[in-house]
Amino acid sequence: MTAVIEKPANKPRPWAAPPRPAWEEEPSKAGLAGKAIALFLACLAILFPLWIVVVTSLSSRKTIDEAGGLVMVPKGITFIAYQELLSGGQVTRAAIISILVTLVGTLFSMAVSVLCAYGLSRSGSLGHRWILMTLLATMFFSAGLIPTYLLVQSLGLTDSYLALILPSAISVFNILVLRGFFMEISQELIDSARIDGAGDFRILWKIVMPLSRAVLAVITLFYAVGYWSAWFNASLYLNDQDMMPLQNVMIQLVQKQEAPVGLGQAIKTGQLSGLAVQMAVMVMALLPVAVLSPFVQRHFKKGMLTGAVKG
Amino acid sequence: MSHSTVPRSSTEAGTSEKTPVASPDATGSRKKPPAGKLSLRHRFRRDRVLVLMTLPAVLLVLVFNYLPILGNVVAFQDYDPYISDNGIISILNSPFVGLENFQRIFEDSAFWNAVENTLVLFFVQLVLFFPIPILLALLINSVIRPRVRAVAQAVLYLPHFFSWVLVIAVFQQMFGGAGMLSQLLRQNGYDGIDIMTNPDTFPFLLTAQSVWKDAGWGIIVFLAALASVSQDHYEAAAMDGAGRWRRMWHVTLPALRPVIALLLVLRVGDALTVGFEQILLQRDAVGPGAGEVLDTFVWWNGVRNQDFSYAAAAGLIKGVVSIGLVLAANKVAHLMGEQGVYKK
Numbered sequence: 001m002t003a004v005i006e007k008p009a010n011k012p013r014p015w016a017a018p019p020r021p022a023w024e025e026e027p028s029k030a031g032l033a034g035k036a037i038a039l040f041l042a043c044l045a046i047l048f049p050l051w052i053v054v055v056t057s058l059s060s061r062k063t064i065d066e067a068g069g070l071v072m073v074p075k076g077i078t079f080i081a082y083q084e085l086l087s088g089g090q091v092t093r094a095a096i097i098s099i100l101v102t103l104v105g106t107l108f109s110m111a112v113s114v115l116c117a118y119g120l121s122r123s124g125s126l127g128h129r130w131i132l133m134t135l136l137a138t139m140f141f142s143a144g145l146i147p148t149y150l151l152v153q154s155l156g157l158t159d160s161y162l163a164l165i166l167p168s169a170i171s172v173f174n175i176l177v178l179r180g181f182f183m184e185i186s187q188e189l190i191d192s193a194r195i196d197g198a199g200d201f202r203i204l205w206k207i208v209m210p211l212s213r214a215v216l217a218v219i220t221l222f223y224a225v226g227y228w229s230a231w232f233n234a235s236l237y238l239n240d241q242d243m244m245p246l247q248n249v250m251i252q253l254v255q256k257q258e259a260p261v262g263l264g265q266a267i268k269t270g271q272l273s274g275l276a277v278q279m280a281v282m283v284m285a286l287l288p289v290a291v292l293s294p295f296v297q298r299h300f301k302k303g304m305l306t307g308a309v310k311g
Numbered sequence: 312m313s314h315s316t317v318p319r320s321s322t323e324a325g326t327s328e329k330t331p332v333a334s335p336d337a338t339g340s341r342k343k344p345p346a347g348k349l350s351l352r353h354r355f356r357r358d359r360v361l362v363l364m365t366l367p368a369v370l371l372v373l374v375f376n377y378l379p380i381l382g383n384v385v386a387f388q389d390y391d392p393y394i395s396d397n398g399i400i401s402i403l404n405s406p407f408v409g410l411e412n413f414q415r416i417f418e419d420s421a422f423w424n425a426v427e428n429t430l431v432l433f434f435v436q437l438v439l440f441f442p443i444p445i446l447l448a449l450l451i452n453s454v455i456r457p458r459v460r461a462v463a464q465a466v467l468y469l470p471h472f473f474s475w476v477l478v479i480a481v482f483q484q485m486f487g488g489a490g491m492l493s494q495l496l497r498q499n500g501y502d503g504i505d506i507m508t509n510p511d512t513f514p515f516l517l518t519a520q521s522v523w524k525d526a527g528w529g530i531i532v533f534l535a536a537l538a539s540v541s542q543d544h545y546e547a548a549a550m551d552g553a554g555r556w557r558r559m560w561h562v563t564l565p566a567l568r569p570v571i572a573l574l575l576v577l578r579v580g581d582a583l584t585v586g587f588e589q590i591l592l593q594r595d596a597v598g599p600g601a602g603e604v605l606d607t608f609v610w611w612n613g614v615r616n617q618d619f620s621y622a623a624a625a626g627l628i629k630g631v632v633s634i635g636l637v638l639a640a641n642k643v644a645h646l647m648g649e650q651g652v653y654k655k
Contacts, residue, residue, distance in 0.1 A: 014456075014457055014458040015456060015458050015459065016456065017455050017456045018455060018456075018457070020455070021542065021546065023545075023546050023549040023550060024545075024549065025549075025554070025555065027555075035450060035453060035454070038450055039450060039451075039454065039459075039463055042447065042450075042463075042467065042527075043463060043466045043467070045523065046466055046467065046469060046470055046523065046527070047466060049481045049484065049485050049491075050481070052484065052485075052491060053481065053484060068494055068497070068498060069489060069491075069494045070484065070490070070491050070494055111367075112367045112368050112371065113368065115364040115365070115367060115368070116364060116365045116367070116368035116369070118361075118364055119361040119362065119363070119364030119365035120361075120365060122358075122361060125354075125357075125358040125361045125362075126351075126354045126355055126357070126358035126359075126361070126362060127358075127362055128358075128361070131362075131365050131369060134369060134372065134373075135368070135369070135372055138372055138376040138377075140634065140637055141380075141630060141633075141634055142376075142630060142633075143376060143377070143378075143379035143380045143382065143383070143630075144379065144382075144383060144609070144623060144626035144627060144629075144630055145606070145609050145610060145613065145614075145622070145626055146382070146385065146609065146613045146619055146622045146623040146626055147379035147380065147381070147382025147383050147385070147623060147626075148375070148379045148382070149613065149614065150379075150382050150385065150398035150399075150401075150402070150619065151374075151375070151378060151379045151382055151398065152375075153397075153398050154397050154398035154399045155374075166371065166375065167375045168375075169371055169375075170368050170371055170372070172372075175368065199360065200360040200361060200364065201360070204364075221472075225472045228474070229472075229473070229474030229475070229476075229477075230474075231474065231475075231476055231588075232587075232588055232591070236614065247474050247476045247477075248476075250476050250477070250480060251476055251592065254476075254480040254483065254484075255476075255479065255480065255483065255592065255596075278480075278484075279484070282477060282480050282481070282484075285473075285474065285476070285477050286473055286477055289469075289472040289473065290469060290472075293465075293468065293469065293472050294465045294469075297461075297464065297465055297468060298461075300468065300531055
C-alpha cells in the first residue's frame with residue numbers, strides 16, 4: 001500500500017502526531033482509544049473479506065478441505081487456480097476482452113471529454129452556454145432503459161463491442177470536473193501562446209494538459225474503473241457467450257456457481273478446488289483497481305471539489 | 312439575449328436555469344474585452360475550433376441521451392419487436408393504443424409491489440446509509456497523524472472502485488449459504504444461515520452492501536467541507552470556553568450543513584433509483600416479491616418478457632415522476648435557504 005502524505009513530507013516521523021495548537025485540550029485516553037478502535041474496525045470490515053478471498057485463492061484443495069471451506073490462515077501458497085484459469089479458455093479470454101475494452105474505451109472517453117472540456121473552458125466563446133446546457137440537462141433525466149435498448153439495437157450495435165463503449169462513453173460530471181480545472185489556467189498564459197502562433201489543439205496539448213496532470217489522472221481512473229466494472233450492457237447487447245467480459249463471467253462462476261468451461265473435470269477429480277477458482281476470478285477483478293487507485297488517491301478531493309464548485 | 316459586460320458571468324451561471332441570461336454572445340473575453348458587440352461571423356471565425364472540439368461529446372449525448380427520448384412513443388403503442396430487426400422500423404409500423412399500457416400498469420399488483428419495494432429501500436438507505444459517511448468523516452478529520460489518516464483513507468476508498476458483481480460476490484462468500492458465517496456456525500454446531508437469499512432482510516442486506524462499497528467514498532465531500540473551516544473559528548470558540556463537543560456542534564456541523572442539504576436534495580431527487588445493477592444481480596436470489604424495484608420491473612418486462620411497450624410505459628412513469636422529484640427537492644432546498652443543485 002502506498003501511503004500518500006497530504007502535507008509536505010518534511011517531518012521525520014510521518015506516523016507521529018504533529019503538535020496541537022495551544023488552545024486545544026489534550027484528548028482523553030478513553031477518547032483516543034475509542035477513536036482508534038472505531039477506525040480499526042472500519043478498516044477491518046473492508047480488509048478482512050478481501051484477505052479471505054486472496055488467501056483462499058492461493059490455497060491448495062487440501063488446505064481448503066481442511067479448513068472446511070474458506071481459509072483464514074494461509075498454509076502453503078499455490079498458484080494452481082491462477083495457472084488453470086490463465087492457461088487459455090473462458091476466463092483468460094474474458095480477462096483479455098475486459099482489458100482491451102477498458103483500454104480502448106478509456107482512451108476514447110478521455111479524448112472526447114478533454115476536447116469537450118477545453119472547448120467549453122474559454123468562457124464567452126460562441127455557443128458555449130447552449131452546449132453546456134445541452135450536456136447539463138442530461139444529468140436531470142434519463143430516456144429510459146427500453147428506448148435506449150431499442151436505439152442501440154437499431155444502430156446495429158448488438159453483438160458488437162461498440163455497444164459496451166459508445167452508449168456510456170462520456171460522463172457529463174467528468175467533463176465538468178475537467179472543465180473546472182481548465183478554467184483555472186490563466187487566460188494570459190493561453191493568450192501569450194496564441195500570440196506565438198499556437199492553435200487551440202496545440203494549446204490544449206502543450207499547455208493545458210501538462211498543467212492538469214492530477215485531474216487527468218483522476219478522471220482516467222474513473223473512466224477506466226467504469227469500463228472495467230461494467231457488465232450490464234454486455235448482458236444486454238451481447239448474445240455470444242464467447243464475447244463476455246470478465247465481470248459477466250464472474251457472475252456465472254461465483255454467483256451462479258458454475259464451473260469454468262473446460263475445468264469442470266479438473267475440479268471434480270483433481271487438485272483444483274472450485275472455491276479457489278471462484279476466489280481467483282475475484283482477485284483478478286479487484287487487483288487492477290486495488291493497485292492503481294491508491295496512486296491517484298491524493299488527487300481525489302481536488303477532482304471532486306472543483307466539479308462541485310463549478311457545477 | 313441580453314447584453315452583458317461582465318466577461319466571466321456566464322461561467323458562474325453554468326448550472327442555473329433561472330439566472331437572468333448572461334449571454335456569451337455579448338462578450339469577447341476570450342481574447343480581449345471588446346468595446347462593443349462582435350459580429351456573429353467574427354465570433355464564429357474566432358471560436359470555431361472550440362465548437363468543433365465539443366462536437367464529439369455533443370453528438371454522443373444527442374444520439375444516446377436525447378434521441379432515445381423519442382423512443383418513448385412505444386409506451387403508447389402495442390410494439391411488435393418481430394416486425395423488423397430494426398427497432399425504428401418496428402416503431403413506425405406498430406399500432407398506437409393510447410393509454411392502454413398505463414391502464415394495465417396501474418392494475419398490475421406486481422407494479423405496485425415494485426413501487427413499494429422501491430420506496431422502502433429508499434427510506435431504509437436514507438436512514439441507515441446517509442449518516443455513516445458524516446460520522447466517518449468526523450472520525451477521520453479528528454485523526455491528526457498524517458500517515459494514519461492517509462492509510463485509513465486509502466482503505467476506506469478502495470471498495471468504491473469495485474464492481475457490483477465483485478461486491479456481491481464478496482458478500483456471498485461471507486454471508487451466503489456456503490459463506491464464512493455459515494462455515495463458522497456449522498463448525499460450532501449450529502445450522503448455517505443464508506442471508507443472501509432471505510427476502511425479509513433484503514433491504515438491510517442491500518444497505519450493508521452500499522455501506523461497505525460507498526460509505527468510505529462518501530466522506531470525501533465532507534472532509535473537503537471540514538478542511539475549509541478556518542482554525543480561527545475553533546480557536547475563538549475555545550477561548551470562549553467551548554469544549555470539544557460544543558465546538559463540534561457550533562462550528563463543525565454548521566460548516567457541513569450546505570453539503571448535507573445538497574446531498575439530501577440529490578438523494579431525494581433520485582429516490583426512485585435505488586441501485587439498479589446491485590438489485591438486478593440479486594433479484595433472482597430473493598425472488599421478485601422482495602427484489603423487484605421499478606428499474607428491475609422495467610428490465611424484466613422489457614428485456615426478459617419482450618413486452619417492450621409495457622416496460623417502456625413503466626419506465627416513462629418513473630422518468631416523469633423522477634423529474635418532478637428533482638425539481639421539488641430543489642424547491643424545498645431553496646425555501647430552506649440552501650443552494651440546491653442549481654441556483655435560484
